[in-house]
Amino acid sequence: MGTMEMVAAADGREQDDILLHIENLKVGFQTTSGFVRAVDGVDLKVRRGRTLAVVGESGCGKSITARSVLGLLPEQNTVMSGSIAFKSRTGEVLDIASLPRRGKRMRSIRGAEIAMIFQEPMTSLTPVFTVGDQILEALRLHTPVRGAQALARAIELLEMVGIPEPESRLKAYPHQMSGGMRQRVMIAMALASNPSLLLADEPTTALDVTVQAQILDLMRGLQDELGMSVVFITHDLGVVAEMAHEVAVIYLGQVVEYASVDDLFERPTHPYTRGLLNSLPRIGATERLVPIAGSVPDPREHRVGCRFADRCASRMAKCDTPPPLIKLPHGQDVRCWLHENEGGTQS
Amino acid sequence: MTNAQPLLDVQHLSKSFVIGKKLLDEGQTLRAVDDVSFTLERGESLGVVGESGCGKSTLGRTLLRLYEPTSGRVVLAIDGAASDFSTIKGEALKQMRRKLQMVFQDPSASLNPRMTIRDILREPFAIHRHVPAAEIEARIRGLMAEVGLREDALDRFPHSFSGGQKQRIGIARALALEPDLIVLDEPVSALDVSIRGQVLNLLKDLQRGRGLSYIFISHDLAAVQYIADRIAVMYLGRIVELASAQSFYAAPRHPYALALLSALPVPNPKLRRGRQPPRGTIPSPINPPSGCHFHTRCPFATAGARLHRCSGEVPQLREIASKHWARCHFAEEIQQSSLAVR
Ligand SMILES: Nc1ncnc2c1ncn2[C@@H]1O[C@H](COP(=O)(O)OP(=O)(O)OP(=O)(O)O)[C@@H](O)[C@H]1O
Ligand SMILES: Nc1ncnc2c1ncn2[C@@H]1O[C@H](COP(=O)(O)OP(=O)(O)O)[C@@H](O)[C@H]1O
Numbered sequence: 288m289g290t291m292e293m294v295a296a297a298d299g300r301e302q303d304d305i306l307l308h309i310e311n312l313k314v315g316f317q318t319t320s321g322f323v324r325a326v327d328g329v330d331l332k333v334r335r336g337r338t339l340a341v342v343g344e345s346g347c348g349k350s351i352t353a354r355s356v357l358g359l360l361p362e363q364n365t366v367m368s369g370s371i372a373f374k375s376r377t378g379e380v381l382d383i384a385s386l387p388r389r390g391k392r393m394r395s396i397r398g399a400e401i402a403m404i405f406q407e408p409m410t411s412l413t414p415v416f417t418v419g420d421q422i423l424e425a426l427r428l429h430t431p432v433r434g435a436q437a438l439a440r441a442i443e444l445l446e447m448v449g450i451p452e453p454e455s456r457l458k459a460y461p462h463q464m465s466g467g468m469r470q471r472v473m474i475a476m477a478l479a480s481n482p483s484l485l486l487a488d489e490p491t492t493a494l495d496v497t498v499q500a501q502i503l504d505l506m507r508g509l510q511d512e513l514g515m516s517v518v519f520i521t522h523d524l525g526v527v528a529e530m531a532h533e534v535a536v537i538y539l540g541q542v543v544e545y546a547s548v549d550d551l552f553e554r555p556t557h558p559y560t561r562g563l564l565n566s567l568p569r570i571g572a573t574e575r576l577v578p579i580a581g582s583v584p585d586p587r588e589h590r591v592g593c594r595f596a597d598r599c600a601s602r603m604a605k606c607d608t609p610p611p612l613i614k615l616p617h618g619q620d621v622r623c624w625l626h627e628n629e630g631g632t633q634s
Numbered sequence: 635m636t637n638a639q640p641l642l643d644v645q646h647l648s649k650s651f652v653i654g655k656k657l658l659d660e661g662q663t664l665r666a667v668d669d670v671s672f673t674l675e676r677g678e679s680l681g682v683v684g685e686s687g688c689g690k691s692t693l694g695r696t697l698l699r700l701y702e703p704t705s706g707r708v709v710l711a712i713d714g715a716a717s718d719f720s721t722i723k724g725e726a727l728k729q730m731r732r733k734l735q736m737v738f739q740d741p742s743a744s745l746n747p748r749m750t751i752r753d754i755l756r757e758p759f760a761i762h763r764h765v766p767a768a769e770i771e772a773r774i775r776g777l778m779a780e781v782g783l784r785e786d787a788l789d790r791f792p793h794s795f796s797g798g799q800k801q802r803i804g805i806a807r808a809l810a811l812e813p814d815l816i817v818l819d820e821p822v823s824a825l826d827v828s829i830r831g832q833v834l835n836l837l838k839d840l841q842r843g844r845g846l847s848y849i850f851i852s853h854d855l856a857a858v859q860y861i862a863d864r865i866a867v868m869y870l871g872r873i874v875e876l877a878s879a880q881s882f883y884a885a886p887r888h889p890y891a892l893a894l895l896s897a898l899p900v901p902n903p904k905l906r907r908g909r910q911p912p913r914g915t916i917p918s919p920i921n922p923p924s925g926c927h928f929h930t931r932c933p934f935a936t937a938g939a940r941l942h943r944c945s946g947e948v949p950q951l952r953e954i955a956s957k958h959w960a961r962c963h964f965a966e967e968i969q970q971s972s973l974a975v976r
């Protein structure tokens with residue numbers, strides 16, 4: 288096989304392997320104070336059985352990207368374009384971006400094939416129903432399981448997420464549980480339908496470190512066991528290193544770097560990624576931090592050129608033109624002109 | 635008086651709250667801070683770490699008399715005179731207060747939205763009158779420069795600033811009275827990664843430049859290491875470990891401290907460890923476990939004679955190594971050398 292054919296074959300295998308492919312996703316909000324460019328051309332691939340971490344500072348569009356995948360954006364003032372290709376259980380590839388949000392197809396995917404968990408478990412839990420009722424409801428909505436079987440499955444789910452005495456816990460209300468327990472219940476509900484994709488939006492940000500460690504362990508174990516794909520949104524680079532196979536670093540609504548987790552930490556390449564890592568205090572290190580200057584700008588500002596330019600120490604004249612996502616030879620993508628001449632293909 | 639006296643000498647400080655008190659119901663006592671003792675030298679910073687609800691904020695607030703202590707003493711050595719800050723009143727209290735300031739986690743909540751930045755920074759001068767009126771404006775400008783804000787920000791209102799900028803304003807306000815000690819309660823927890831780094835550097839520079847003492851409260855063990863000379867770990871109201879940062883991070887001696895350190899996600903995928911987070915979650919502080927509060931989760935006290943001792947006998951804060959105290963019956967056996975290199 289020649290090199291070109293090998294690349295083509297690898298691409299073909301990669302295609303089979305891809306569960307979710309977001310291309311050029313743009314989401315904007317019309318507000319009284321201007322147009323908010325929340326997501327500004329995001330490209331992401333999620334592979335089967337893998338965890339993609341999406342990392343960036345607040346306001347960079349992480350949550351909105353995830354919500355777009357579930358059709359959970361506000362309907363009134365949202366402008367959305369791009370494609371979100373999802374390989375459904377039936378084998379067909381659907382463009383979620385073009386499905387009617389409340390349509391039957393979307394409802395058969397949301398919560399069933401793609402589930403989501405949030406930072407605040409009470410986003411998904413209702414205070415007035417018991418944990419058991421809520422899990423049974425999730426089963427009723429998204430699976431054919433009913434009756435005694437459903438009850439057994441609910442107990443099994445609570446057991447799976449490490450809740451002791453699951454049978455008696457079915458009768459508990461969310462407020463009778465600790466934050467970590469509620470997080471476990473939310474995960475149990477999300478997993479009720481055996482989703483192939485789990486979107487986790489900062490699921491451990493509000494938890495204490497020891498409880499966070501328990502939940503991260505749990506999520507890793509469940510992924511191994513169930514073989515699902517996970518999109519793990521976080522701003523914590525420590526959590527990225529613990530959880531991810533691949534990482535997308537996002538800044539002002541764009542992916543600025545995409546790499547395997549080992550490459551990202553060994554060879555952080557985009558000035559923003561490098562800046563984030565240099566902003567972090569680390570145990571055992573004593574050098575002075577070199578944090579990124581300035582702060583994330585208002586997404587309502589119109590920006591030409593590289594989105595990161597006004598905070599970037601390497602800025603050049605060329606940076607007034609928007610850099611493409613450059614594919615580096617060893618399989619890392621970076622949106623920065625500094626790497627223009629190292630690159631293979633550009634997109 | 636000599637300089638040998640520590641700035642702060644905290645002796646057996648406790649703060650309890652009574653919860654659920656009704657007409658005929660006496661309610662229950664929650665010991666948020668339980669017999670805490672430590673000293674703090676001038677220019678030194680103590681990091682206070684521990685998980686939610688362990689009493690960090692209550693300790694900070696009780697030290698500053700934002701809460702009245704239930705028992706214990708806080709001896710302060712200021713301007714060459716030592717006095718018990720926990721009992722003084724009136725003008726003396728007001729004068730002492732000037733020397734002790736606090737910075738909070740949520741920069742938005744701690745700034746009055748209807749005041750301009752100039753007015754916010756002018757307020758401490760107006761209350762304490764420690765600076766002649768003609769000099770105040772120059773002082774305010776100096777503070778802005780010191781915390782890295784531009785003077786043209788002075789006429790704007792808090793809402794037009796980012797979280798990091800608001801935190802800088804909060805720090806400038808604390809500095810206005812030229813304090814000796816600042817209690818920083820999770821000052822960077824609400825900030826983005828890059829801004830957190832900026833504010834940590836600012837705090838470090840201010841401390842060096844002004845010879846300030848800090849009590850730096852945080853649940854982020856890496857941020858604490860960056861700022862603090864010494865570390866106090868709290869669990870359910872008690873200090874369970876107290877040591878120099880160097881000694882602590884090299885060889886923590888309390889199983890809870892060990893658990894905290896091993897639970898911390900490290901930004902290096904090569905160090906993904908098969909870790910062992912402690913079992914369960916923090917018990918209720920209203921009826922804390924008997925003996926050692928940590929015995930219900932401790933990997934060293936799961937059965938037999940150890941469990942018997944740990945659940946029956948309250949361990950004292952003992953000096954295990956030079957200037958390194960731990961509140962564990964078995965602290966001598968606890969070793970964790972692998973934590974040193976990350
Ligand atoms: N004013 C109050 N009245 C009653 N209980 C209180 C009061 N303030 C604090 N507590 C209780 O005292 C204990 C210690 O609380 P504190 O706020 O000091 O914890 P913390 O370590 O600062 O936690 P966090 O990390 O969540 O800020 C908690 O159980 C809390 O619920
Ligand atoms: N419904 C909305 N209307 C207007 N702006 C919004 C709305 N939802 C989110 N935004 C804005 O879109 C940007 C991206 O938001 P988000 O995806 O939540 O960021 P992240 O999760 O990365 O912190 C932010 O500037 C946010 O303020």
Ligand code: SF4
Nearest residue numbers: 593596599606623624
């Ligand atoms: S393109 Fe230019 S401004 Fe943007 S990150 Fe690269 S060097 Fe910096």
Ligand SMILES: [Mg+2]
Nearest residue numbers: 349350351488
């Ligand atoms: Mg978000």
Ligand SMILES: [Mg+2]
Nearest residue numbers: 690691692819
């Ligand atoms: Mg607190």
